[in-house]
Amino acid sequence: MKINNLVLTFAMVAVVFAATAQTNPEFARQVGHEGTVLLKNRDNALPLAKGAKVALFGINQIDYIKGGGGSGDVYVAYERNLLYGMQEKEKAGKISLVPELITFYRDAFKQGSRCINEPKISAELMRQARQKANVAIITIGRYSLEGSDRSAEKADYYLSDSEQKLVEQITAAGFEEVIINLNVGGMVDTQWFKDNSKINATLLSWQGGMEAGNIVADILTGDAYPSGKLSDTFAKSYDVYPASASFKESPYFVNYQEDIYVGYRYFETIPGAAEKVNYEFGFGLSYTDFAISNISAKEVNDSIFIQATVKNNGSRKGKEVIQVYFSAPQGKLGKPARELAAFQKTRELSAGEEQIITMGFPVADMSSYDDFDKIFPASFVLEKGNYKFYVGNSVRNTIKAKFEYKVKTDRAVFQLSHQVTPKDLKKRLLANGSYENVPSIPTAENFELSQAQKAQSDKFLTLKDVYRNRSLMPYFLAQLSDEELFILSRGRANNAYSNTGGMGYLPHRDIPNIITADGPAGLRIGRMNYKGEPIATAFPCGTQQACTWNPALIEEVGKREGEECIAMGVGIWLAPGMNIHRDPLCGRNFEYYSEDPLLTGKTAAALSRGVQSKKVAITLKHFCCNNKEEKRNESDSRVSERAVREIYLRGFEIGVKEGGAWSIMTSYNLLNGIETSENYSLITNILRKEWGFNGAVMTDWNNNSHHAREARAGNDIKMPSSSSKTLKEGLNDGSLTRAELERNVEYLLNMFMKNHLFENTIK
Ligand code: BGC
Helix, strand or coil, rough: CCCCCCCCCCCCCCCCCCCCCCCCHHHHHHHHHCCCEEEEEEHCCCCCCCEEEEEEECCHCCCCCCCHHHCCCCCCCCCCCCCHHHHHHCCCCEEEEEEEHHHHHHHHCCCCCCCCCCCCCCCCHHHHHHHHEEEEEEEECCEEEEECCCCEEEEECCCCHHHHHHHHHCCCCCCEEEEEEECCCCCCCHCCCCCCCCCCCEECCCCCHHHHHHHHHHHCCCCCCCCCCCCCEHHHCCCHHHEEEEEECCEEECCCCCCCCCCCCHHCCCCCCCHEHHHHHHHHCCCEEEEEEEEEEEEECCCEEEEEEEHHHHHHHHCCEEEEEEEEECCCCCCCEEEEEEECCCCECCCCCEEEEEEEEEEHHCCCECCCCCCCCCEECCCCCEEEEEEEEECCEECCCCEEECCCCCCEECCCCCCCCCCCCCEEECCCCCCCCCCCHHHCCCCCCCCCCCCCCCCCCCCCHHHHHHEEEEEEEEHHHHHHHHHHCCCCCCCCEEEECCCEEEECEEEEEEEEEEEECCCCEEEEEECEEEEECCCCHHHHCCCCCCCCHHHHHHHHHHHHHHHCCEEECCCCCCEEEEEEEECCCCCCCCCCCCHHHHHHHHHHHHHHCCCEEEEEEEEEEEEEEEEECEEEHHHHHHHHHHHHCHHHHHHHHHCCEEEEEEEECCCHHHHHHHHHHHHHHHHHHHHCCEEEECCCCCCCCHHHHHHHHHHEEEECCCCCCCHHHHHHHHHCHHHHHHHHHHHHHHHHHHHHHHHHHHH
């Protein structure tokens, strides 16, 4: 879908956060507060009363999880677990803890107890704890990592037997309040506490990075307040998620039969699904109460503007997120009952304070893609009828605006051509819960070959010459030998501290090694400070960042990350992870943002603006439909073109158009039978031609794909390395042209020239 470059200047609300004077870990702590979601708080059990006597249960208080594993890990100088955070509060005289429990868990940890396997609490220890404490806090942790998926079993999505037992023991012990802390990277079961009258409060604190324990302790004690909202739907059980039947059907393919009905688009639309939700998308409580009123909506110049007043009616300060959903007429294409159109977090509002919020979005954002050519072939269509708007603080808790936007006759807002069409997907879900067959519609291939540069120059040119006079680019490219083009078309070994390598590095052509490093929760890099400690900051995981619903805050995260990249000699940050939370079990969901593409795209675009303001490239990854880890190099994602465009590409499109991303990483998986990195339709037709992307396209690391086919498709560089052999063969047998290689290298060089690592060499 096309996104207008709508400048909502009057809608911009100055978001106040006292960020600049903070160190990065202190700032990460603030991000954590904003991304923590309060799921339950009966009788205002939280925040704890001053002087509360707390019994802290669960091995996770020591074995605390700062983030997930794999390339998304961050090497840090220290990690604050929950016990540490709570002991700091005890030192400050805010609470007291039960020393016998601390000793017990420390000993258990020393003896090898880790998350999932709770050490057994004796009746005597429980009696002592109850005697000394009025509040019990149980903390539960879950870890997952790249390369494998989670399971819908006990000890992963569900509680383990020992955790279940611990919960039963505690809820039977007669504490005045029982509070749950969830230190998880993805969706987990919520059924066990939702309606349990013996459990008073639940905090979804995610994996909060190196300051995780402090973040939770701040919130529990009221030194900070939670203002996060769910970026996913939390359902009553795993098996009611629409993708659950197909997620593990085969290691070699995934049928995306639920189509566009992912997350709340499914639960709010499909008959009978609504009652299967425990906590809806966008939901999150606060320590205070907000009221939303004076809702008005209007259309101006093909954009919808919504205004609302938010008032803090409670007695504590807090922040609220105002969310706008639209509902399009069902028409011939069928539509989700609700779709997120815009959102805005308030500034911090004191008790009694109010704020007027204005938000806007283009009418075209409400169109749907006609992939089966029912109305206007291969077009985004606004079907005739009334478009309705709902404003509130979750997908369900909304008020309908009086204004409705009327479309008199069906209108094609963007006419495109068929790309990435499915070959093996047989059926897909419709809004009424039935399925329709997927017809075979071919992709418009249209390879276009440009001419190789013939421009001659007598002077031996370097990239510095091109930087000073951009019109020399064709001459420069023409001068590069085939071998130089091959070298630039593949990654390079490190000459810095990261372990992901670099690109470029032709010293005689003044091309430095542009070093990459992983993300997205921070920089994965081995560089030490003078004390021999790693110096990267581990921020809250991607999902927690999305749960802030605060792009201005995330832009500041980006600036901080950009500065760390500069300090560590990194030119390209391999973040953000933008794959959609199609299913709760994807092992990398902690890196990714949401089930919703708009929230995903806005968060990524904000991060992108922040990082790139420091002349460091961002990398939108993994492009696209890498929503599962098992056999990710071989798995074919079979998806309708509509779902690809409306759900799986939309976030990337926002990242490109609103975030101005300088680079993008293709994924390991196949999309409708074709490797994404070899996919001309995806990379050249959609990304480059439809969206106007002029940054660089890189592969994911050590993928299975064929380098010459990738180069032809427009995947500019193979990471982290490759030989010249395949490219040479391609040139020899005509399956690749020199013009294609020059085109790819030009994109890379243009990206290098914006980079601080290159600009440093100019000074
Ligand atoms: C991951 C990427 C990562 C790359 C480099 C791959 O395994 O999928 O997200 O950036 O490794 O570490």
